Amino acid sequence: xxxxxxYIQHNxxxxxxxxxxxxxxxxxxxxxKVNLQNKLPRTKLTSPESACELSFLVARGRxxxxxxxxxxxxxxxVAQQFAAWWLGQPDILATAPHRExxxxxxxxxxxxxxxxxxxxxxxxxxGGGASNISADRKExxxxxxAKAATEGYKILKAGGSAVDAVEGAVTVxxxxxxxxxxxxxxxxxxxxxxxxxxxxxxxxxxxxxxxAVRCIANPTKLARLVMEKTPHCFLxxxxxxxxxxxxxxxxxxxxxxxTERSKKHLEKEKLEKGAQKADxxxxxxxxxxxxxxxxxxxAYATSTGGIVNKMVGRVGDSxxxxxxxxxxxxxxxxxxxxxxESILKVNLARLALFHVxxxxxxxxxxxxxxxxxxxxxxxxxxxxxxSKTGDWVAKWTSATMPWAAVKNGKLQAGIxxxxxxxxxxxLC
Ligand code: ASP
Numbered sequence: 432x433x434x435x436x437x438y439i440q441h442n443x444x445x446x447x448x449x450x451x452x453x454x455x456x457x458x459x460x461x462x463x464k465v466n467l468q469n470k471l472p473r474t475k476l477t478s479p480e481s482a483c484e485l486s487f488l489v490a491r492g493r494x495x496x497x498x499x500x501x502x503x504x505x506x507x508x509v510a511q512q513f514a515a516w517w518l519g520q521p522d523i524l525a526t527a528p529h530r531e532x533x534x535x536x537x538x539x540x541x542x543x544x545x546x547x548x549x550x551x552x553x554x555x556x557x558g559g560g561a562s563n564i565s566a567d568r569k570e571x572x573x574x575x576x577a578k579a580a581t582e583g584y585k586i587l588k589a590g591g592s593a594v595d596a597v598e599g600a601v602t603v604x605x606x607x608x609x610x611x612x613x614x615x616x617x618x619x620x621x622x623x624x625x626x627x628x629x630x631x632x633x634x635x636x637x638x639x640x641x642x643a644v645r646c647i648a649n650p651t652k653l654a655r656l657v658m659e660k661t662p663h664c665f666l667x668x669x670x671x672x673x674x675x676x677x678x679x680x681x682x683x684x685x686x687x688x689x690t691e692r693s694k695k696h697l698e699k700e701k702l703e704k705g706a707q708k709a710d711x712x713x714x715x716x717x718x719x720x721x722x723x724x725x726x727x728x729x730a731y732a733t734s735t736g737g738i739v740n741k742m743v744g745r746v747g748d749s750x751x752x753x754x755x756x757x758x759x760x761x762x763x764x765x766x767x768x769x770x771x772e773s774i775l776k777v778n779l780a781r782l783a784l785f786h787v788x789x790x791x792x793x794x795x796x797x798x799x800x801x802x803x804x805x806x807x808x809x810x811x812x813x814x815x816x817x818s819k820t821g822d823w824v825a826k827w828t829s830a831t832m833p834w835a836a837v838k839n840g841k842l843q844a845g846i847x848x849x850x851x852x853x854x855x856x857x858l859c
Contacts, residue, residue, distance in 0.1 A: 439597075450596075466556040495716025505607075542775050551821040552725060554583035554672040555836040556600050558610055559735075560769040560813035560829035569846055571609050572833045575842045579603040580835035583720055584842075593764070594655070595729035596722040601628075601651045604718035608690045611716030613648055615690050616736020618697040619743055624688045626736050628654045633758035635728030640665040640750035644710035645676055651734045654750070656680075664748065700740040709770045709810040717749060719756060721817045729754035729764040729819060731780075738771060747771025753781040763787050763819055769804075769812015771831055777804045781790040783816055793818050797826035 443836025518589040540699075555581045558572055563793040581843035583600030591599070629640035639658025642665070644650050656678050657666050666674055673712045676682070717735035733756045737748040749755035757780040758764035765780035774777075779800055786796035792818050805828050813827025815834060825834035831847035 435655060440679050445450020462577075466608070476572075479617060480481070485847045489514050501859060518644055531540045535605070537754050545608070548608050551723065551818050551838055552587040553672060553723040553821050553823055553836070553838045554580050554582065554600060554720065554821050555722075555815040555817055555825060556580045556585060556597055556604070556720045557718065557723060557766060557768055557813060557815045558604065558833035559858060560811065560827050560832045563832050564831050564833070564846060567757055568609065573844055575604060575607040575609050576833045576835040577842060578607075579718070579720065579836050580842060580844070583722055584837035584840075587722060587724050590725070592632075592726075593722040593724040593728045594630065594757075596724065597720040597730045597732035597766075598630065598655055600720035600722075601718055602649050604650050604716075605651060605734055608692070609716065610718050611736045612718045612734040612831055613650065614717065615693060617739040617741075618673070618689065618740045619745070621743055622689075622697060622753065624685060624736060625741075625743070625745075626650045626734070627755075628732070628734040629750040629755050630658060630732040630765075631730060631752060631765055632658065632757040633731075633760040636759060638664050638752045640752065641671040642667045642676070642746040642750045643744060644668070644671045646672065646682045646685060646688075647680060648688070651732050653678075653730070654734075664752065667746070668744075680703065683833065693739075696739050709773045709808055717768045719749075719815060720755075721758070721763070721764040721766050721770060721815050721820050721823070723817050727756045727760065727819065729760050729817065731758045731764040731766045733766045733768075735768075748774035748779070751775060753778045756780045757784055759784065760819060763816055764814045767812060767814045767815055768832065769827075770810045772807040774812055776808060777810070779814060781810065783814055787816070787818055793822045793824040794826070801826060801828045 517564035553600050556576055558576045563570055579600040581856040582603045583596040586596040586599045587593070598706040601612070604610045606828065608615035610619050612626065612628075616626050619625055623642040624645055624764050626641045626645070626647070627640075629638065630651055632637040637658050637738045639654040639656065639661075641650050641653050644653065647653055653675050657663060657671075657674070661674070661676065710783065713756045717733070719731065722729070722733045733749045734749065737745060737749070747755075748767065754767065754775045756764070756766040762784045766785050767774050767779045769779075777800070783800035783801065787793060791799065795815055797814055801812065801814065801847060811829040813825070813829055815825045816824070821838065823836055823838065825836065825845075827831065833844070835842060835844035
């Protein structure tokens with residue numbers, strides 16, 4: 432069966448890698464990758480849903496397929512068409528037979544195919560990797576996360592930068608008491624709020640972060656000011672708060688940041704003598720966003736109250752560049768969530784982008800990075816990733832991770848593995 436080739440995507444001209452994309456019979460995403468550096472001796476085909484691989488030997492303008500493993504239906508045809516297009520050779524030899532296999536990637540959403548090589552606007556947000564979210568909170572969380580993604584997308588539509596979009600999206604979530612960031616932050620052992628946040632601009636790798644800040648409504652805005660108005664990357668505690676005052680950011684009384692839910696959460700945690708375990712993240716709601724703007728610029732922002740019942744002065748991964756997030760226009764942007772001590776040890780965000788640099792799809796890269804953290808440290812978490820070409824993924828190993836994404840004017844959102852409900856809204 433020959434399927435229509437959806438589009439040819441010039442993935443990375445500097446590295447001379449080209450990706451062709453199409454959909455399989457059941458709508459699965461199929462990719463054919465060609466490395467032009469070697470004058471096209473081989474075409475490597477990957478199908479993220481089935482994690483299969485197939486190598487094509489290209490010789491004298493013809494393709495001879497060398498099958499390895501199981502190949503998703505239609506994938507071979509995609510690679511054939513791609514190579515035919517590239518070589519200007521309609522005469523392609525038949526390939527070896529293949530078996531059908533289309534397992535579903537749980538907890539991820541592959542990006543829909545793009546119609547051309549122009550840059551799509553993309554915003555993806557997360558509301559924190561956590562244990563189960565109660566039924567009564569689910570709708571509020573879904574609404575909050577969708578609102579944040581919509582806000583980020585509106586900023587991009589109006590010509591705003593990726594940095595503007597991630598700041599705008601995360602600010603919505605910091606102001607929403609359902610999430611563990613800004614108002615609604617979890618409490619430390621003394622019943623106090625200490626928040627961490629970071630932001631990064633993929634254009635020039637400029638970054639800003641704050642940690643253990645208390646009386647501020649929007650730590651992400653402060654992180655951005657650190658990035659733009661100081662020669663530093665990271666301010667902490669009193670220094671960060673003094674800088675906020677110098678920048679004219681009004682002080683927010685602690686009572687305004689502390690909710691009844693976070694008080695109860697701390698009480699419960701103390702009763703359970705809950706030492707935070709890597710494989711049992713109990714927080715809900717650390718927030719983050721990644722975005723790709725119309726100029727092809729990438730950015731991320733991550734903001735959190737940290738982990739409940741934490742020691743005074745504990746700083747997690749969220750403000751640490753490379754762990755809580757990373758953005759580089761040459762690769763992609765990531766924001767992470769989950770067990771902070773594990774995320775720090777594996778540098779989760781940079782690790783995921785390393786896999787993208789190595790030629791993995793966004794789905795494979797997210798899975799490899801999260802599985803590494805789980806197998807090495809039993810650490811659970813999640814991440815959102817958008818590549819420089821606009822492919823995105825939301826993936827997690829914790830029980831839940833509310834996420835929402837807008838691309839090409841379409842909003843999609845989900846909460847957890849059991850609740851795969853998504854909503855589609857036309858934002859064009
Ligand atoms: N990563 C955050 C921290 O450890 C918490 C979370 O994302 O749930 O501070």
